[in-house]
Amino acid sequence: MNSSAFSKSKLPTLLSIVVPVYNEAGNISPLVDAIKKSVDNLSITYEVIFIDDGSQDGTWDAVTKVSRADPRVKGLSLSRNFGHQHAILAGYSIAEGKAVISMDGDLQHPPSLLPAMLREWQNGFKIVHTRRISHRKQPAFKRLTSKAFYWVFSLLTQVVIPEGSSDFRLLDRQVLDNITKFNDVEFFIRGVVNWIGFPATVLTYQENERFSDKSKYTFTRMFRLAVSGVVAFTSLPLKIGIWLGLFTSVLAFLEIIYIFIKFVQGVTVPGWASIVGIVSFLFGILFMILGCIGLYIANIHENLKNRPRFVIQQKVNLS
Incomplete structure (x- = not known):
């Protein structure tokens, strides 16, 4: 060209x-x-x-x-x-x-x-x-x-x-x-x-x-x-935590209703392992949400410091 x-x-x-x-x-x-x-x-x-x-x-x-x-x-x-x-x-x-x-x-x-x-x-x-x-x-x-x-x-x-x-x-x-x-x-x-x-x-x-x-x-x-x-x-990862919390709360509420119905019917619901699994899963979600919050707080903290993005040490052919 x-x-x-x-x-x-x-x-x-x-x-x-x-x-x-x-x-x-x-x-x-x-x-x-x-x-x-x-x-x-x-x-x-x-x-x-x-x-x-x-x-x-x-x-x-x-x-x-x-x-x-x-x-x-x-x-x-x-x-x-x-x-x-x-x-x-x-x-x-x-x-x-x-x-x-x-x-x-x-x-x-x-x-x-x-x-x-x-x-x-x-x-x-x-x-x-x-x-x-x-x-x-x-x-x-x-x-x-x-x-x-x-x-x-x-x-x-x-x-x-x-x-x-x-x-x-x-x-x-x-x-x-x-x-x-x-x-x-x-x-x-x-x-x-x-x-x-x-x-x-x-x-x-x-x-x-x-x-x-x-x-x-x-x-x-x-x-x-x-x-x-x-x-x-985006702040969407923080908002996702709200929906995950709502979803897991609904699941937990349905499980409680199921266990109560079985209890009224005289049936003991087994499954400590499944309960532990659900609790562990919920804790995993909780820690991920806390991690997301931590990232955003760290970002706010860095902005509040108001430090320069870079520091110039030397120049050549520049005034």
């Missing part, structure tokens, strides 16, 4: 590409080269912003090196690991582009898709989502848990996130300015972007293999992201 495919009057005066990285030292230079190859022929001004989320492998040195060679490449180093979502927000907070694209730093999000995303933005879409086409080498467990999460999240929140979605997306400046007004401590960007509205479209892509090293997004990290996303977007 070349620059003639675009109307220069509608192109952004500056495109910001936000790349959160964590222990990705070997991927920085190849990613910058791939972005340049994809974007340079569009004849637009752009910046690439790397957010080093507390890496310990020389990632910041790699970012500094490429930044010194090209002033369009900028870097932000956080004081510790604040998490992928907060790292993206750090990039959003300093991005100057009329259009802002976020992507991962492992080259699995193809830079070759950037021109197509810009073209959709030019066509009037304020949000350009991307959806990963199933990768046959992705572990079956990861595919299954991903499907389960999107299904449960959509069911509980009424916010539909297409399966295969990621944080590889384009946001118009108007959308970004509204998102950065959110004060939520537990911030789930995928949910916010699908909740906020604005004209949107979806592009599909085939996920690349990682250029080097292995994925840092463990099952534990994904589980935490899923829980924080649900807690941030």
